[in-house]
Amino acid sequence: MAVARPAIAVTEATAAEHxxxxxxxxxxxxxxxxxxxxxxxxxxxVMWSExxxxxxxxxxxxxxxxxxxxxxxxxxxNAGAVDIGGGLAAVFKIESHNHPSFxxxxxxxxxxxxxxxxxVFTMGARPIANxxxxxxxxxxxxxxxxxxxGVAGGIGHYGNCVGVATVGGDVYFDAGYNENxxxxxxxxxxxxxxxLFRAKAAGPGNPVMYVGSRTGRDGIHGASLLxxxxxxxxxxxxxxxxxxxxPFTEKLLLEACLELMRTDHVVxxxxxxxxxxxxxxxxxAGRGGLGMELHLDRVPLREEGxxxxxxxxxxxxxxxxxxxxxGSEAAVQAIFARWDLQAAxxxxxxxxxxxxxxxxxxxxxxxxxxxLTESAPVYRRPAEEPxxxxxxxxxxxxxxxxxxxxxHALLTLLESPNLCSREWVYRQYDQLVGGNTVxxxxxxxxxxxxxxxxxxxxxxxxxxxxxxxxxxxxxAVLAVAEAARNVVAVGARPxxxxxxxxxxxxxxxxxxxxxxxxxxxxxxACVALGTPVVSGNVSFYNETAGxxxxxTPMIAMVGLLDDVEGHVTPWWKSEGxxxxxxxxxxxxxxxxxxxxxxxxxxxxxxxxIDLEAEKRLHALCLAAAHERLxxxxxxxxxxxxxxxxxxxxxxxxxxxxxxxxxxGMRADALLFGxxxxxxxxxVRRRHLGRLRDLARRxxxxxxxxxEVRGRSLVIGDLIDLPLEPAxxxxxxxxxxxxxx
Amino acid sequence: MRWGVVVFPGSLDDRDAVRAVERVLGDEAVPLWxxxxxxxxxxxxxxxxxxxxxxxxxxxxxxxxxxxxxxxxAHARAGGLVLGICNGFQILCxxxxxxxxxxxxxxxxxxxxxxxxxxxxxxxPFTFGCRPGELLSLPIKHGEGCWVADEETVATLEREQxxxxxxxxxxxxxxxxxxxxxxxxxxxxxxxxxxxxxxLMPHPEHAVDRLTGGxxxxxxxxxxxxxxxxxxxxxRREPSVVPGx
Numbered sequence: 001m002a003v004a005r006p007a008i009a010v011t012e013a014t015a016a017e018h019x020x021x022x023x024x025x026x027x028x029x030x031x032x033x034x035x036x037x038x039x040x041x042x043x044x045x046v047m048w049s050e051x052x053x054x055x056x057x058x059x060x061x062x063x064x065x066x067x068x069x070x071x072x073x074x075x076x077x078n079a080g081a082v083d084i085g086g087g088l089a090a091v092f093k094i095e096s097h098n099h100p101s102f103x104x105x106x107x108x109x110x111x112x113x114x115x116x117x118x119x120v121f122t123m124g125a126r127p128i129a130n131x132x133x134x135x136x137x138x139x140x141x142x143x144x145x146x147x148x149x150g151v152a153g154g155i156g157h158y159g160n161c162v163g164v165a166t167v168g169g170d171v172y173f174d175a176g177y178n179e180n181x182x183x184x185x186x187x188x189x190x191x192x193x194x195x196l197f198r199a200k201a202a203g204p205g206n207p208v209m210y211v212g213s214r215t216g217r218d219g220i221h222g223a224s225l226l227x228x229x230x231x232x233x234x235x236x237x238x239x240x241x242x243x244x245x246x247p248f249t250e251k252l253l254l255e256a257c258l259e260l261m262r263t264d265h266v267v268x269x270x271x272x273x274x275x276x277x278x279x280x281x282x283x284x285a286g287r288g289g290l291g292m293e294l295h296l297d298r299v300p301l302r303e304e305g306x307x308x309x310x311x312x313x314x315x316x317x318x319x320x321x322x323x324x325x326x327g328s329e330a331a332v333q334a335i336f337a338r339w340d341l342q343a344a345x346x347x348x349x350x351x352x353x354x355x356x357x358x359x360x361x362x363x364x365x366x367x368x369x370x371x372l373t374e375s376a377p378v379y380r381r382p383a384e385e386p387x388x389x390x391x392x393x394x395x396x397x398x399x400x401x402x403x404x405x406x407x408h409a410l411l412t413l414l415e416s417p418n419l420c421s422r423e424w425v426y427r428q429y430d431q432l433v434g435g436n437t438v439x440x441x442x443x444x445x446x447x448x449x450x451x452x453x454x455x456x457x458x459x460x461x462x463x464x465x466x467x468x469x470x471x472x473x474x475x476a477v478l479a480v481a482e483a484a485r486n487v488v489a490v491g492a493r494p495x496x497x498x499x500x501x502x503x504x505x506x507x508x509x510x511x512x513x514x515x516x517x518x519x520x521x522x523x524x525a526c527v528a529l530g531t532p533v534v535s536g537n538v539s540f541y542n543e544t545a546g547x548x549x550x551x552t553p554m555i556a557m558v559g560l561l562d563d564v565e566g567h568v569t570p571w572w573k574s575e576g577x578x579x580x581x582x583x584x585x586x587x588x589x590x591x592x593x594x595x596x597x598x599x600x601x602x603x604x605x606x607x608x609i610d611l612e613a614e615k616r617l618h619a620l621c622l623a624a625a626h627e628r629l630x631x632x633x634x635x636x637x638x639x640x641x642x643x644x645x646x647x648x649x650x651x652x653x654x655x656x657x658x659x660x661x662x663x664g665m666r667a668d669a670l671l672f673g674x675x676x677x678x679x680x681x682x683v684r685r686r687h688l689g690r691l692r693d694l695a696r697r698x699x700x701x702x703x704x705x706x707e708v709r710g711r712s713l714v715i716g717d718l719i720d721l722p723l724e725p726a727x728x729x730x731x732x733x734x735x736x737x738x739x740x
Numbered sequence: 741m742r743w744g745v746v747v748f749p750g751s752l753d754d755r756d757a758v759r760a761v762e763r764v765l766g767d768e769a770v771p772l773w774x775x776x777x778x779x780x781x782x783x784x785x786x787x788x789x790x791x792x793x794x795x796x797x798x799x800x801x802x803x804x805x806x807x808x809x810x811x812x813x814a815h816a817r818a819g820g821l822v823l824g825i826c827n828g829f830q831i832l833c834x835x836x837x838x839x840x841x842x843x844x845x846x847x848x849x850x851x852x853x854x855x856x857x858x859x860x861x862x863x864x865p866f867t868f869g870c871r872p873g874e875l876l877s878l879p880i881k882h883g884e885g886c887w888v889a890d891e892e893t894v895a896t897l898e899r900e901q902x903x904x905x906x907x908x909x910x911x912x913x914x915x916x917x918x919x920x921x922x923x924x925x926x927x928x929x930x931x932x933x934x935x936x937x938x939x940l941m942p943h944p945e946h947a948v949d950r951l952t953g954g955x956x957x958x959x960x961x962x963x964x965x966x967x968x969x970x971x972x973x974x975x976r977r978e979p980s981v982v983p984g985x
Contacts, residue, residue: 153849156850157850160791160850160881160883161750161791161794161795162752163752163753163790163791246794247791247794248749248750248791248793248794248795248796249794251749251750251752251791252749252750339749340749426852427849427850427851427852427853428849428850428851428852429850429852430850430852430881431852431881432852432879432881432943432946432952432953433752433753433756433789433881434755434756435753435755435756435759435945435946435949435952436952437952437953438951438952449951449952564951565951
């Protein structure tokens, strides 16, 4: 079929349809000294989109600490990498796929997993585990069950079929996400530390090769139109911009790439993610300070009649672009052929710094690479604290009556959407493939063994968006602290962070303020806890019909266990073990799950935190774990002490506890308050003295609460909860509410 | 003992099977590529879990046509040991080496969990070292693990004691609640008429290490070792041809 190149004249109006502002268009004309071609305009639109250029966030992200003794690769590559000893690197990143997942939950979530997997194996690392952080609207919203089932199904479909274990993540429900869900996917892989592959082109004349799936029309303008604009009532019409995933091809691509990377044929490699061929070509050339010549008519196509514009902008999945050594073309093709995949030479590197795209003898693009990458706009948008913050932080506990039946209140909390078991979700994920999963979903952090070593990696992702809504700075600090605490709870030393910053429209001053507060919070907490940010992603425009989501800076934390045999789980182990609370409770009810669920109030200030005290708690727990004193350890988080005690009872052998409490405060604050920097542990009676000594040394408050005993949870005269029925209600609550 | 582990495009748990064989058993694992024409003289063949050919068309439907399957069929005909795990079980059913078929779980969802299975017969190479009635704790992870067959086939299997594993509760009772996928008669695994080919949905290769899922899966692999090394006191239903080294 003969395809003509559409002759479309480019004007400011065409630019506006591509999401470019008049100023940005004027800048393009100035940079080029002429009007761009239609193809060039498409290239600028994706490269200067918020999604690819980080134009609203870049100036602020520089504040984040990105260096540290363990950091092998900070932000700016496909993924970050840290040294985990033994000559190995852990390579990881978290990334959003929010808008596609709202429009088409199954494929949106599936391709989100596919994209983040490629970011990791592009670096030469074999992916070993996935996490997924999900935010949905209220459970009683009519669309929520459909979205939950679609997203969980899509994640399972892709992750299970590609053969990477999904070992954790989190799920929250809040009406603030009714019209804009969040799907953030995290992958970690392991590579030899001295064989990390990067996306920096080198060697003019070297061939540029296209590998993986053929290119189709799916996902055109996903980055510029889906990810970089607000939603409105017509957003469902953008469904064609959602890509379709093929995890089987991804598995072949993964194996072929890792096989190729054991050779010396590759100079640089990058996956074709957002903005497809365009961004992978330009970013590789840009990092190397080189130019690139591409022959678009040599790109393997899935369908006939595709125009050069479509080939440049397609976001078809399971594709990679690589720069090979000259003369290695046949060897590269042989490896891919073994896996029944295509590898086509589509261009070469040039020294002139120009990105040229040709199609049937015609030059459709001739753009200076630096104009697209370095000269991309950077905005310092106006930011202003909204008046609502002061109002919603106002809270007087005296206005809230204490429930007469606290056992009933605890049961209500255990069945509430954000505290009930997530088993219905993670049962759909293969948690085991790869054979290294030591702690499965349901604990504080997942633990995976590093193949062939004694080491283990602890993985968690956390963010309480209610805290962030009420105080975007403190909420971000608390997200980092909780993530670190979760890693510490399993006995791992927190190493580094990957963050996924989900916010509304940055062109609105109050959203920009929330974003800036969030970045500062992450910075302060990461500096204090010594955990650099090595990779991440910003997702703006998470709003529909003018209503932004609650600020949601998702924090994925990676920790290291030198001896994975020494890992700790949250569940009671034996009757007679002593239950100890490390850390101190204050009378804090503001922003709590209790306040929201039992009293229907979302207000007050989030709990206070002293990051130095948090560090001391970590030092204590790690010392105790190292000495193998801890039979169990569990972070006290949403739902407070009572919910934490119930969770310790629900897993493992299913033992209860008998707890004595000293009433220094309201009973509901004592039971359900969410004071920070607390860890609930159990130890053998003979180790109690040693733990007390360590707590004294680290200056961490130490309180013996009671002992592991029986099949009920008894807390003084406040709570008497028989475990078995409570556990069943906690376990089944989500599927019951979803109606599955 | 030499174990061949077949790698199809989309095989996933092949690495786990190799680890179980090499690191835990201390045996030799021989990776076999789906395009290979022969089995390189292995004693036993493992068809591992995964999504061969993406499970496109139907689980196992394309894998049964892979070149290596002719060699697997010949090996099975000659009495050689074959173990199909999860997707491998699906492939063996598709290939006609085992009876029945595996269809979508009754819940319509993928399920990852740990189940208890009861060993129904010790007269297969892979349960040779087990007691009938013995309970094993093994992981499952599948979307299409509901075993079905016509009534006559089920009756034949029961009569010939060819049901090898059944899903049971912790007390060892066959109850509906213990059935994770809706399989007929809680059947988790079956064997061929000659008893040398065994397929099951649970993953013994994921239960060979205390740290990552318990050690009950070792019983199957050790059984096969014992079977091959057995003396004259072998069970009655011996394969007609003992596979060579």
